[in-house]
Every structure is written in structure tokens, then in C-alpha cells.
Amino acid sequence: MTDTTLANILIVEDDKSLNEAYTMILDTAGYDTTPASDGIEALSLVEDSNYDLILLDLKMPNMDGIKFLKEYKKRYKNRQAKLVVFSNYDLQNEVKQAYELGIDKYFLKSWASPKDLLKIIEEVI
């Protein structure tokens, strides 16, 4: 994708305020964003629409990031969406699991400033 204004990003984050912040950051940069608050909502959204990138939080209620990834890979393995995963829990085995399931990037939420986030998205897309 060279034209960022057309890129469709799904933001899966259970903390409402953080979700709004990420939405604001990506909207300002010209992306088309959709929020989701857990894995279940994300799955239903993915069912209906095609996203260019999914920004996925690992720790969420109802269905966490890893479970979502497993389901997503099972149902939509032919989809081209980039998967960027983040978390504030720096758990080695979780990160390893995510990479094994096939993600494009992982980063620690508390490390990334808005600028850092945009840089990562740009690099991955």
C-alpha cells in the first residue's frame, strides 16, 4: 500500500481510552480506522470487512489476542492483512506464540509514542 489514506486499520484494544488515543493518532495520519474491544468483536468485524492491517492487543477479556490469532488464522488464512501485535505484558512465551502464529511485528505498548506507532505501521504496511 503506498497511499496511506486508503489503508484500512482494525484497532483491537480493550482499554477504551487507549483505543480512542490510537484511533486519533491513526486518523490524523490519514488511515481509515475501526475500533474493536475484544477478540470476539474483532472476529465479527473481520467477517464482514477486509482490513489492511490489524493492530491487536494481547490481553483482553472474553477473547484475548492469542485466541483471536488462532481463530483468525484458521478461518481467514488467505487474507493479506498485516498483523501488528502489542502488549504491556512482556511475556516471552506469549510473544513467541504470537510469532509462531505468524505476525508481522510485536512491540511493547508503553515503549511506543504516537510517532513510534506511526513509524511501525508505515514500515509494516
Added chain:
Amino acid sequence: MRLKQFARYIWHDITAQKDYIGSYAIAGAVLLVAFFINLDHNAHKNSGEYWISPLESVFNTSFKNTDMTGAIMSFGILIALFLFVISVVIKRNKLDKIHTSNQLKLQEARDDLLALASHQLRTPATGVKQYLGIIREGMAGSISTKQRNLIDRAYFYNERQLRIINDFLYMAKLDAERIIVHPRDFDLVDLVKELVRIYEQNILAKELKVEISAPDDLIINADKQCVRMSIENLLSNAVKYTNFKGHVKIEVEKHTTTVSIRIIDNGVGIRKKDSSKLFKKFSRIDNPLSSIEGGSGIGLYIARKLVELNHGSIRHKSISGGSIFIIELPL
């Protein structure tokens, strides 16, 4: 168990009757039996019959010419004492094991709490980082220089908070021994040069003169991340606690079986009386710059643990007008 400690245990147990009722009962029973065997034996002796006590049959003699009163009594007392001591030892060992396991459970609970609290604290700090970041990066409209200045201060305080949280989490991991060391060969001199480059901004801001004295290269076998974090902590302290236009020198030297990394600064230094606090958890020493610089108080604790995990050592040498910190690692 050392003798003094053991004597203390015995005294305590004699006076703490409740726990040792069983032991006292056994001792008392044996004494009573010994007493009655003795009485019975004396009674028979006096009447002229020879009553062969179990003891006598064991020794296969008749004791008609000797007075066994004392012997039986003392033998009985000895058995009683012996049983008593054994029961104390067994009881104490059991109590010690329970105490140790309680300590471990307590430490584990503390570690888990620390990890949980730190993770929970990361979320609001992340929120602050995003919202302040949005404003200072101009994503919410333009702001005046004055406003940008104020936002920056808040932003960097929050960054400090995040660093402290990271330190706490890392320490919890270290204490729970969940850090796995992956040793490999790497160039120590390259690492030192890279770290100095990373701190270039801070060094320039304070107009510090930083000198590196090292061979062209020095390959060591250790966990690069651990060594990096330890040296970085020392370098960061040297930069933090050295005044404007001060000097920081880093000396990397190869010895016969070890390598040493010496970080020397001419900063605020550490008073002799504070040097024992240095590598302990949460110790922050009062000095003219400590309130400005801030910190978690566990950087040196982490640095030491990491160096020791790689079979090295870290120490501080007092000098007047500055500090020297030395890391030694095996070759």
C-alpha cells in the same frame, strides 16, 4: 545447626512446653520405668532373692555384689535425655523446613504482586504517553512554544515513571529467577562504543568529556544483553551524577583470565558511609543531583545481579572527587 543455636533451641523448647508434650511424655515414661525397675530390683535384692533384671540378663551377670541402683537410674536418665534430644532435633528440622517454605511462598507472593502492580501501572502511563504525545507532536493542532515546553516536562516525567516501572518488573523477574542467560561471543569494545553513542545527547547536553581507553577489540563469552544493561546502568549513572563540563573515562582491559570495565567519573562521588548501600534494593543516596536526576533505586541492584549471573563481579572504589565502578567478567 550450630552449638549455640542448638543450646538456644533446647532452652526454648524446655520452656515452651506445649510443643514438646510428646517428648516430655516419652522422657518421663522412660524415667518412670527406669525408676520402677530400680525400685523393684532393690526390693528383691533386700529380701535376699536375686531378681534378674532385664539389664542383668543382657549383661549375663548377677549383680549381687554391686549396687546397680545408680547404674540403672543413670542408664534410664541417659535414654530419656537421648530421646528428648532426638525429638528436639527432629521437631526443629521440621519447623525450619516449614519456615523456609513459608519464606519462599511469601517471596513468591511479593514478586507476583510487584509484577501485577507494575503491569497495571503501565496502562495509565501508556495512556498519558499517547495523549501528551498527540499534543506535543502537533496532532491536535498547533501549540505555542511555552505550551510545548510544559507538555514536554509532563511527558518526560511520565517517561521516568515508565522507566521505574520497567526496572521494578525486571527486578521481579530477576528475583524470581526467570531470567535465562544466553551466553555467546561478542565484542566488548564495540558494545562500550555503542553505548557511548546512545548517550551522546546527554553527554553533549552537559558538555562532558568522555574518553574510551580500550584495545581494538575484545571478544568475550557472556550474555550480551546482561552485560549491556549493567554497563549502561553504570554509564548512565556516571553521566547523571557528573556535573557540567566534567569527565567520564571508560577503561576496558584484558587480564589473564578476566576482563575489566572501569567507569571513572569526576562527578559528585559517593561518601564512604553510603558505599555499603550502593548495590542494595531501593537505596538512593542523597547527593546534590539525586533529586533532579531521579531513579528507581534498583539500577545498581539489577546491574550486580546481571553481572553475577554471568559469573562476574561489580564493585565500587571510593576516590575523592568522583567515583570508580569496576565490572569484572571471566574471559
